[in-house]
Amino acid sequence: MVWPIDLAVLTLVVMVAIGSLMVKDLLGAAILFGAYSFMMCLLWTVMGAVDVAFTEASVGAGVSTVFFVGAVFRTSRRTRD
Amino acid sequence: MKIIGLIVAVLTGGLLVYAAEDFPAWSDPASPASTYLSPHFIEKTIEETSVPNIVTAVLADYRGFDTMFETTVIFSAGVAVFLLLRTSGPKTQQTRLYRHQLTGVTLRIKEGADLPPSDNFERIDRFWTPHDLIIKTVCRLLIPFIQLFGLYVIAHGHHSPGGGFQGGVILGASIILLAISHDLRTAVKRVAEKMDAVLCAIGVLIYAGTGALCLLLGLNFLDYKALAPVLHVDSIMARSHGILIVEIGVGIAVMFTMIWIYNNVSSGGKYNQGL
Amino acid sequence: MADIVSTVVANYNYWIYITLMMIGLYAIIAKNNLVKKIVGMNIFQTAIILFYVSIGVKKGATIPILEHAHGGHGYGVVHAAEYANPLPHVLMLTAIVVGVATLGVALALAIRVYNEYNTLEEDEILAQIREE
Incomplete structure (x- = not known):
């Protein structure tokens, strides 16, 4: 638990979250959401929750990104907001 | 708005x-x-269960009832995705396309007609693209090691971060990688749809069955101390082994639910080529 | 100066969890695209997980895996202050995996809606429903 890293990663997390909601392409949103999950994983490692970080790395950054990409592939990439 | x-x-x-x-x-x-509550868990876990990873011990032993129903939720999510996408939807696919792998000739076969008699034909879809040989080969080499790591994560969850949930997701991701690097039909040939459905139910059944076995042996539901005479160990080690059995059940359920959901979502329930 | 830094450090985790929750809530209500709504739902969920994990942190504590425990019963007394609180970790570990399963259901619903209306935009779907 090192607080400068914690503060820096927390700020980055908010920026990536806003980015994944602002981007005008659903595939881009899916990939940015994967980056967001990975930052969260980093954050939880810093806080000492290794089991949660491991789960997030395999589930959030891995499988859920694949689910998003699969769903976008089956529907459309187009979005207006 | x-x-x-x-x-x-x-x-x-x-x-x-x-x-x-x-x-x-x-x-x-x-x-x-x-x-x-947490000081009790931290100080007593090693005496009561001999599991150094407190998170695993609390997950599968002290809060085992909670985790059992979380596994049930995952199973029901898999069934829900199946019911949403697989059971209804437009039935198109009038003609089938078969590609001869050696020459690249593609045949269009009308519905009801016979399949080509050779083994060299593979079924493809309208949006078929040639696969990259490098990606296919690298993924083929990588998948066994990913699966080995997944098994390690399940089995070593007592001593290091990991357990049934993480290991199950990693094992599922290895099959998903096969489906991405080749195509969905290749993966479904190895892990059939029926197998997904049966094994995610079996995973939940292993968990609930362990609990029921404890009940039959005379203690509370999911109180692994009851397994001591069956496993020929003392009651502390019985709790440790009980956690392992339960984690294996969770791993099986999570692995096959992930594959099942991926298959349905990435192909829109049609089980064609997929991503 | 040191006073301000300690206040910020003590509260920054909570502020960020509130910010992420606001972002997620706004996305669920105001975004027009269904997949964007699902992304917002997941951000909301991660914010709650961040809150729980923040509660479990202890100053000067290590990860909740006991040290020198491999040799069986040859370890000393375990002090609770030396290890992070494992209880929020357990709750959130299962919540993440359940979250991905519900994400699958949400995406399956979005695919069904797309098959029916050929669009993912909420206002276009509502316009089509009104026409019928």
């Missing part, structure tokens, strides 16, 4: 900031969450 959303979000945020004044300071060892 945007303005209403903004107002609601800002109001909620303001209320929460107001409430955050009363939270204990971050990383305070004397905060209420860290004083009542």
